[in-house]
Amino acid sequence: MALAPELLPGTLELLILKAVSLGPKHGYRILLRIQELSRGALTITQGALYPALYRLEEQDLLASEWGTSENNRRAKYYRLTKAGERRLRQETEDWNRLANGVGLVLDARPEKA
Amino acid sequence: MRSPRQLLRFIHARIDRRTLDRDMDDEMKLHIELHAEALERAGLAPEEARRRAVAEFGGVQRYREEGRDARRLSWLHDVVADLRYGVRTLRRAPLFTVASVLSLGLGIGANVAIFGLLYGVLMQPLAIPRPRELTALVVNYKGDLYSSVLHRTYLALRDAPGAPRLEAVHEADDILTEVADFHEYSRVEFVEGGFFSLVGAAPTLGHVIGPEDEARRNPVVVISDNLWTRYFARGRDVLGKQLLLRGHAFTVVGVMPRSFQGVRFNGSFTMAVPASFAELLGISETRNYVNVLARIDAPALRAAFSVPLDATYHRCCVAAEDTRGDVHVSLEDASRGIAHGKTDFRDDYRLVLWSLMGGVALVLLIACSNVGNLLLARGATRARELSIRLSIGASRWRIVRQLLAESALLALLGAVVGVLLAAAATRLLVSALPPRLDTATSLVEFDLKLPIMVFAALTALGSVLIFGVGPALRATRSDAVIALRDRGGERRPESRIVDRLLVVVQVAVTLVLVCGAGLLVATLRNLRAIDPGFVPTHLVAIEVETRGTAFEPAGIVPVHREILDLARTVPGVLDVGMATRIPAIGGRDVSFPYAVVGQRRREGAEVSITVVTPGYLATTRTPILAGRDFVDADTPAGERVAIANEAFVRRHFPVGSPLGANVRIDGLNGGEVVTIVGVARDVRLGDRRSPPEPMLHIPAAQAGKWPFLILLMRTGPNPERVMPVVTHALESYAHRLRIGGPQTMDDAFDEVLLRERLAAALASTCAALALVLAMVGLGGLVGFSVARRTREIGVRMALGAQRVSVVWLVLRGALAMAMAGVLIGGPLALGAGRALQSLLYGIAPTSVILLGGAAAALVGVAMLASAAPAWRAARVDPVVALRSD
Numbered sequence: 001m002a003l004a005p006e007l008l009p010g011t012l013e014l015l016i017l018k019a020v021s022l023g024p025k026h027g028y029r030i031l032l033r034i035q036e037l038s039r040g041a042l043t044i045t046q047g048a049l050y051p052a053l054y055r056l057e058e059q060d061l062l063a064s065e066w067g068t069s070e071n072n073r074r075a076k077y078y079r080l081t082k083a084g085e086r087r088l089r090q091e092t093e094d095w096n097r098l099a100n101g102v103g104l105v106l107d108a109r110p111e112k113a
Numbered sequence: 114m115r116s117p118r119q120l121l122r123f124i125h126a127r128i129d130r131r132t133l134d135r136d137m138d139d140e141m142k143l144h145i146e147l148h149a150e151a152l153e154r155a156g157l158a159p160e161e162a163r164r165r166a167v168a169e170f171g172g173v174q175r176y177r178e179e180g181r182d183a184r185r186l187s188w189l190h191d192v193v194a195d196l197r198y199g200v201r202t203l204r205r206a207p208l209f210t211v212a213s214v215l216s217l218g219l220g221i222g223a224n225v226a227i228f229g230l231l232y233g234v235l236m237q238p239l240a241i242p243r244p245r246e247l248t249a250l251v252v253n254y255k256g257d258l259y260s261s262v263l264h265r266t267y268l269a270l271r272d273a274p275g276a277p278r279l280e281a282v283h284e285a286d287d288i289l290t291e292v293a294d295f296h297e298y299s300r301v302e303f304v305e306g307g308f309f310s311l312v313g314a315a316p317t318l319g320h321v322i323g324p325e326d327e328a329r330r331n332p333v334v335v336i337s338d339n340l341w342t343r344y345f346a347r348g349r350d351v352l353g354k355q356l357l358l359r360g361h362a363f364t365v366v367g368v369m370p371r372s373f374q375g376v377r378f379n380g381s382f383t384m385a386v387p388a389s390f391a392e393l394l395g396i397s398e399t400r401n402y403v404n405v406l407a408r409i410d411a412p413a414l415r416a417a418f419s420v421p422l423d424a425t426y427h428r429c430c431v432a433a434e435d436t437r438g439d440v441h442v443s444l445e446d447a448s449r450g451i452a453h454g455k456t457d458f459r460d461d462y463r464l465v466l467w468s469l470m471g472g473v474a475l476v477l478l479i480a481c482s483n484v485g486n487l488l489l490a491r492g493a494t495r496a497r498e499l500s501i502r503l504s505i506g507a508s509r510w511r512i513v514r515q516l517l518a519e520s521a522l523l524a525l526l527g528a529v530v531g532v533l534l535a536a537a538a539t540r541l542l543v544s545a546l547p548p549r550l551d552t553a554t555s556l557v558e559f560d561l562k563l564p565i566m567v568f569a570a571l572t573a574l575g576s577v578l579i580f581g582v583g584p585a586l587r588a589t590r591s592d593a594v595i596a597l598r599d600r601g602g603e604r605r606p607e608s609r610i611v612d613r614l615l616v617v618v619q620v621a622v623t624l625v626l627v628c629g630a631g632l633l634v635a636t637l638r639n640l641r642a643i644d645p646g647f648v649p650t651h652l653v654a655i656e657v658e659t660r661g662t663a664f665e666p667a668g669i670v671p672v673h674r675e676i677l678d679l680a681r682t683v684p685g686v687l688d689v690g691m692a693t694r695i696p697a698i699g700g701r702d703v704s705f706p707y708a709v710v711g712q713r714r715r716e717g718a719e720v721s722i723t724v725v726t727p728g729y730l731a732t733t734r735t736p737i738l739a740g741r742d743f744v745d746a747d748t749p750a751g752e753r754v755a756i757a758n759e760a761f762v763r764r765h766f767p768v769g770s771p772l773g774a775n776v777r778i779d780g781l782n783g784g785e786v787v788t789i790v791g792v793a794r795d796v797r798l799g800d801r802r803s804p805p806e807p808m809l810h811i812p813a814a815q816a817g818k819w820p821f822l823i824l825l826m827r828t829g830p831n832p833e834r835v836m837p838v839v840t841h842a843l844e845s846y847a848h849r850l851r852i853g854g855p856q857t858m859d860d861a862f863d864e865v866l867l868r869e870r871l872a873a874a875l876a877s878t879c880a881a882l883a884l885v886l887a888m889v890g891l892g893g894l895v896g897f898s899v900a901r902r903t904r905e906i907g908v909r910m911a912l913g914a915q916r917v918s919v920v921w922l923v924l925r926g927a928l929a930m931a932m933a934g935v936l937i938g939g940p941l942a943l944g945a946g947r948a949l950q951s952l953l954y955g956i957a958p959t960s961v962i963l964l965g966g967a968a969a970a971l972v973g974v975a976m977l978a979s980a981a982p983a984w985r986a987a988r989v990d991p992v993v994a995l996r997s998d
Contacts, residue, residue, distance in 0.1 A: 026140075026143070027140055027141075027143070027144050028143065028144045028147040028148065031144075045171045046144065046148070046169055046170045046171060047141070047170045047171035047172065047173065047175070047176035048171065048176065048179075049144075050137070050140065050141060050144075050176050050179075050180050051176055051179035051180045051182070051183045052183075054180050054183035055183040058183055066136075069143055069147070070147075071146070071147065071150065073139075073143050073146070074139055074143070075140070075143055076136065076139075076140050
């Protein structure tokens with residue numbers, strides 16, 4: 001874990017949107033899901049998850065309601081709003097284009113003389 | 114803010130900071146616990162698992178802070194940024210900003226000023242704790258409402274089974290007060306023991322009158338802040354000092370704060386003593402009327418409590434002949450003060466104030482549409498800036514929000530200017546009120562009461578909605594991107610239709626206001642034109658009363674000649690006379706059943722009696738139309754005589770002469786027959802709308818026992834200078850004669866038409882404001898369109914158009930808008946006139962002449978307003994215009 005790369009700024013939000021799009025879940029579950037999907041390749045400072053969640057909620061990309069956790073405690077479940085779905089689609093596209101572009105550049109071979 | 118949900122969350126976060134913090138803590142705690150459990154399952158010891166979980170979470174405190182910021186500040190941040198941006202853009206367009214702020218300032222100012230009056234007169238609750246609960250007993254006697262009952266009725270109702278706790282306060286009476294060097298008549302209220310505790314007014318010093326004072330008949334008095342200042346120089350040792358009321362010593366036990374002004378509407382508080390002293394201080398049982406008070410919150414409870422009171426009232430206090438009539442008592446809301454006869458002008462002013470409120474709302478509407486038009490024009494010129502921002506990805510809402518922030522800033526500045534203007538205008542108005550209305554002055558005096566501030570804020574907010582939202586939405590419409598391709602010149606035709614519609618509405622609304630003001634001004638003129646039946650200039654009145662003095666047993670008549678002689682000797686006094694009732698000044702309206710000898714008695718008819726001295730009618734310059742005036746020879750020894758007014762003659766002697774006719778007046782000296790020896794011109798006593806009532810003048814020497822007469826003097830050009838001299842002479846003549854209310858007729862006469870004058874003046878101001886604003890709007894729009902069409906005008910002129918036809922081209926547009934406005938406004942003005950009907954006199958609310966005149970004037974002014982732009986259009990140089998882009 002210590003060797004896993006730091007996230008690019010703004011990526012955490014994208015990951016949260018994706019994780020939540022797979023089904024409503026509370027904060028800890030979102031973290032577990034991201035780690036599970038990335039097969040442990042990404043480092044997330046656990047506490048940083050929450051300010052990110054609030055920012056997304058503040059922008060109306062996530063909605064939340066209170067429910068009960070698996071250990072019977074009060075837990076806040078997040079789900080994606082319509083605006084969140086749109087944002088996720090758009091950001092995914094942007095990300096793919098960016099990753100593609102960066103990948104293409106980095107894959108370049110030495111030019112022939 | 115982007116959505117209602119966000120707004121809710123924002124408000125929630127502001128209100129309920131603690132709940133949100135707790136929710137956040139719960140979430141983080143749960144996270145750590147779940148993680149610790151997971152670590153434990155992976156084989157760590159519980160202690161160690163917990164430690165690791167906390168460590169891996171990172172700084173809890175830091176993330177709490179960040180979380181809080183994410184929640185609350187984003188919205189606020191945006192607002193601050195929008196406002197900053199708004200300030201910058203407004204500063205870049207100073208002319209636009211000043212024009213808008215002034216427009217809004219005038220509109221909002223007029224609204225705040227009139228609302229201040231409306232609130233002060235119609236809405237303001239009494240300055241007591243929980244005024245909403247205050248309830249007063251009201252007697253409905255065959256449709257007439259009375260707020261007072263005899264003291265003995267109160268006692269009966271108080272003990273009625275099922276009655277709520279009732280307290281009473283005697284209608285204040287003027288009682289001779291002596292302390293130190295003071296010797297004057299002051300208002301004294303008589304209160305039941307529980308009155309002060311029911312009202313809940315706390316004293317600044319000492320204590321209030323309580324039940325034990327009433328029970329033990331303690332001669333105690335509670336004085337006002339004002340008396341404390343005047344009699345005792347605000348000394349802390351005032352408690353325990355004594356003052357004499359009608360010669361009886363009373364001990365001061367408390368001082369009330371300045372804010373306490375009793376429980377009556379527009380009332381004032383001077384001092385109070387226990388009710389048990391009423392008789393000692395000269396209030397006979399039959400004159401002992403009280404206001405009955407209770408504290409009941411809910412209207413339903415008031416109705417419920419009224420039932421047993423009404424039943425008891427019918428058992429104890431309703432005369433046999435009234436039992437079948439519609440006579441009831443009920444408990445009614447008194448939170449704004451008990452209605453109180455003469456000083457209660459609320460009903461008189463209700464319609465006037467609400468009409469004015471409607472008028473200023475229309476003025477604000479005009480101001481808003483001016484600003485809206487300016488914003489539309491600005492939106493057009495800023496189209497390129499906005500479309501660039503839209504096309505580089507700014508969200509539409511973001512830009513709308515910024516534009517609205519600009520509007521909100523304008524409204525805020527407008528509100529500030531408006532409140533300042535309102536304060537100045539109200540001060541002006543108060544200084545124009547007659548001096549005698551000093552308590553009313555305190556009602557309308559402008560101060561920044563919370564409700565007025567709230568009203569100003571709401572008005573500003575409403576203005577933003579009216580003038581801001583439309584232009585903001587329009588400027589950011591998605592097809593505004595087209596503007597990028599435009600060369601910034603021509604606006605889309607449909608937006609010009611909106612501009613024109615706004616101006617048409619302005620003209621229509623202005624017509625309504627001008628017509629309304631015209632009706633009120635015509636009413637004032639018509640009322641002024643009515644002959645009052647006397648010459649009101651340079652008259653001074655002083656009330657001379659014997660009640661509560663050494664002269665009381667014999668009344669005023671035996672000494673009235675000496676008083677007249679005394680007044681005659683004062684330099685500057687030309688004529689003198691005395692009467693029981695004087696027009697505009699007041700006095701007492703006494704009427705008796707009567708019959709003209711030789712004619713059938715009219716059932717229930719009564720005739721007003723005014724007792725006058727010889728020379729009174731000469732003093733007022735009321736013409737004697739037939740017969741003679743009273744002379745000194747009309748004494749109790751001579752023939753009983755009377756002078757009728759024209760109304761009396763019209764009723765009883767439509768043909769033939771009334772002179773020599775005999776009239777039997779029941780109740781005058783126990784029933785008397787008088788002979789009519791003269792006919793006097795009708796005099797309008799107060800309100801000039803009501804036709805004069807039949808009246809008989811009776812000479813004072815034959816009138817029997819009267820407690821007072823009003824001395825009236827016609828003076829040289831300086832009545833004010835005569836007043837104190839006469840007062841002084843009278844006081845030295847009879848030290849303990851009661852002298853009251855020296856007043857000039859000029860002041861009193863002003864007061865008679867006060868409501869009409871205020872209504873006419875305020876409505877005219879309103880109409881003038883509307884006219885100026887609407888013409889600025891119309892002129893501005895025409896000017897703008899000339900500026901935009903410079904090229905087109907140039908082409909026309911190059912093609913040979915005459916200057917005249919160019920001027921006509923411009924004027925035609927203005928004329929069309931003005932005419933359309935007049936056509937729409939005409940019916941509205943007629944409707945408004947009808948709503949004002951009860952205020953009008955001598956003019957029909959549908960007066961075609963007035964409406965036509967106003968419409969013609971409006972169209973004329975509209976032409977004038979567009980004359981300057983038309984002139985500019987005519988001077989367009991085709992060569993220059995065609996070269997311009």
